[in-house]
Amino acid sequence: MLRRRSRAEGSALKRRADHRRATPPPLAKPGEGEAPRRREPRGPRKPPLRLATTTLWEYPSQHYDSPNVGPMQGDKEYVGATPAWVIWQLLQRYTRPGDVILDPMCGSGTTLDVARDLGRTGVGFDLAPRRDDIQRADARRLPLQDHSVDFVFIDPPYSTHIDYSDDPKCIGRLDAGGPDGGKTYYDAMRQVIDESFRVLRNRRYLALYVSDSWRKKKGGPKGSGAGLFMPIGFELFSLLRRRLQPVDIIAVVRHNRKLKRGNWHKAAEEENFFLRGFNYLFIMKKVADAAPHAPTARR
Numbered sequence: 001m002l003r004r005r006s007r008a009e010g011s012a013l014k015r016r017a018d019h020r021r022a023t024p025p026p027l028a029k030p031g032e033g034e035a036p037r038r039r040e041p042r043g044p045r046k047p048p049l050r051l052a053t054t055t056l057w058e059y060p061s062q063h064y065d066s067p068n069v070g071p072m073q074g075d076k077e078y079v080g081a082t083p084a085w086v087i088w089q090l091l092q093r094y095t096r097p098g099d100v101i102l103d104p105m106c107g108s109g110t111t112l113d114v115a116r117d118l119g120r121t122g123v124g125f126d127l128a129p130r131r132d133d134i135q136r137a138d139a140r141r142l143p144l145q146d147h148s149v150d151f152v153f154i155d156p157p158y159s160t161h162i163d164y165s166d167d168p169k170c171i172g173r174l175d176a177g178g179p180d181g182g183k184t185y186y187d188a189m190r191q192v193i194d195e196s197f198r199v200l201r202n203r204r205y206l207a208l209y210v211s212d213s214w215r216k217k218k219g220g221p222k223g224s225g226a227g228l229f230m231p232i233g234f235e236l237f238s239l240l241r242r243r244l245q246p247v248d249i250i251a252v253v254r255h256n257r258k259l260k261r262g263n264w265h266k267a268a269e270e271e272n273f274f275l276r277g278f279n280y281l282f283i284m285k286k287v288a289d290a291a292p293h294a295p296t297a298r299r
């Protein structure tokens with residue numbers, strides 16, 4: 001038989017529900033780290049990859065089927081993995097077979113697997129290597145010679161949204177919305193970009209994949225939308241522009257099944273905030289013989 005809840009129990013439950021509504025889930029990447037509850041339907045889930053022709057990219061799966069490396073690139077259990085098909089698009093357009101592809105923040109090794117699939121040579125570093133073909137190094141100080149790689153792909157921590165490792169040098173421990181206004185995070189990312197620029201050959205390309213971030217301000221009035229927006233994409237783009245020429249900016253649609261399950265869309269309406277729907281993909285070119293590409297103001 002159903003027991004009526006006491007007033008104290010009722011208000012404790014309401015407090016817990018309010019807390020759940022007000023705290024967005026960690027900003028996960030599309031499909032990351034989620035064990036599917038039931039088998040995905042076979043068939044059109046992984047359509048063949050075709051070269052993207054617009055600046056809006058979307059694909060229904062994190063991974064693609066490859067006759068060379070199989071249906072998995074990187075590690076599906078890795079929280080924070082890059083969608084493999086995004087790297088596939090980049091390597092198809094901006095590299096040639098035999099090129100050396102660097103990922104200085106290689107995580108689960110998605111870049112290495114896509115490079116191998118396409119006949120390129122992947123070189124991966126991370127502070128917390130997950131497999132033998134990833135070397136331990138800080139992306140700000142790579143054991144590579146100047147002008148020694150043909151393409152760089154970077155998917156950095158987007159501030160503190162994922163706990164990658166206990167290494168004090170992990171950039172994922174630096175808060176882009178911290179009391180220093182994110183200075184430590186952006187300084188660290190400037191060093192990563194400068195180091196990638198150093199090792200990249202002239203007239204070759206670099207791509208950086210990133211999302212903005214938003215978090216609720218503690219104690220803000222309900223429905224006020226009081227939160228902290230961190231425009232990480234634009235900030236990193238301005239750091240890239242100091243050194244590299246912009247080639248294009250792509251919006252990559254995020255498929256986050258976790259967000260579909262919870263009450264997050266309702267919370268976003270009620271609390272007046274937006275869930276992250278896309279990642280930026282900045283495509284840049286090193287043109288070392290050109291003048292620095294500073295923004296010009298027109299009068």
Ligand SMILES: C[S@@+](CC[C@H](N)C(=O)[O-])C[C@H]1O[C@@H](n2cnc3c(N)ncnc32)[C@H](O)[C@@H]1O
Pocket residue numbers: 074075078080081082083104105106107108109110111125126127128137138139140155156157164165169170171172
């Ligand atoms: C978003 S994940 C990369 C995901 C990867 N592309 C993949 O598909 O698995 C960011 C990575 O940056 C690494 N990282 C953080 N700070 C670093 C640093 N200073 N040097 C090298 N790697 C770092 C983290 O350990 C984490 O693996």
